Amino acid sequence: MPATAAASSIDFWFEFASSYSYVAASVIDARAAAAGVAVRWRPFLLGPIFARQGWRDSPFNINPVKGRYMWRDVERRCAALGVPFARPTRFPQHTLLAARVATVAGDEGWGPAFGLAAFRANFAEGCDLGERATVAALIAALGRDPHAVLARAEGEDVKARLRDETARAEALGVFGAPTFTVGDELFWGGDRIDDALDRARGL
């Protein structure tokens, strides 16, 4: 593999409450692998960023017309991609604990596996990520010890790291999810995965 290809990578900024992040999470690794690009899964919290925009809820709830479109759109995109989907009864879900666990998982090399499992729980399996038992079950299903992982996830260093990552996303100009970054270059939305991959490959 040429050195440039080995060096190329994108950062995938995601929020577990974000429906379009789910769609992107379902396809990003395969698409990136086909392009010879590495993916860094970077959980962050959209809540604080939305709050600075004056939003205390998902923009898809604040604007029900846009919300109606989003659910129809996510449904048909999932159908087209062969990705399982069931509209969650609760939206958005409380994703703080899941994002902390994803931070731990990222450190330990099981970030994408946990990420995808958590997204599926939210957007395909009718679970509520806001419930501790849901997150614990996801950890156990991946062959990890929920008690130990949750203890690490709620340690001060992981809490601080997730806050720092959210601040880093904001500093990069992230205002929604999913966002892909290649250096300082941002690509917002799952429709732009290929543009981000092209950028990472220097195309």
Added chain:
Amino acid sequence: MPATAAASSIDFWFEFASSYSYVAASVIDARAAAAGVAVRWRPFLLGPIFARQGWRDSPFNINPVKGRYMWRDVERRCAALGVPFARPTRFPQHTLLAARVATVAGDEGWGPAFGLAAFRANFAEGCDLGERATVAALIAALGRDPHAVLARAEGEDVKARLRDETARAEALGVFGAPTFTVGDELFWGGDRIDDALDRARGL
């Protein structure tokens, strides 16, 4: 041409103040022609729809972080597509008169030509569509009589038609531009042109 191809068409809902509508307007006819799909250019006004969402300005001005992304994104998309682009000094521009002229032009078979010219004036040529002289010059450059066209554009029937079209867009669930519709099915954003064309072709 098979009957199904002849019957397939999409509606292209656009607003002259919308930067992403400009990008879409620059590519839609060629892309649709390649797909064997007819395009109906449908000018409407985003202002009244945004006002109902509580916005009195472009969301890209209300949220400067999102705005900064948008300008960078439009610039690089135009570069990739070979579409001329120069960031307008005034954004958004007052597009009521241009939209009324586009309504007349649509009736008379020169809708896309005027539409593209007006978009270019705004987003590539440093003109202000809010100035009557700009709109008149665009009409003249297309070999039409500005005085006669502007008189028709400001007739009560055309004013009412544009209001009706805006109401129709809103009834369809349009909340931004560009939006493509195929029957009741909406596709929001220029990234979704191919999805809309596929839908029109029954794919």
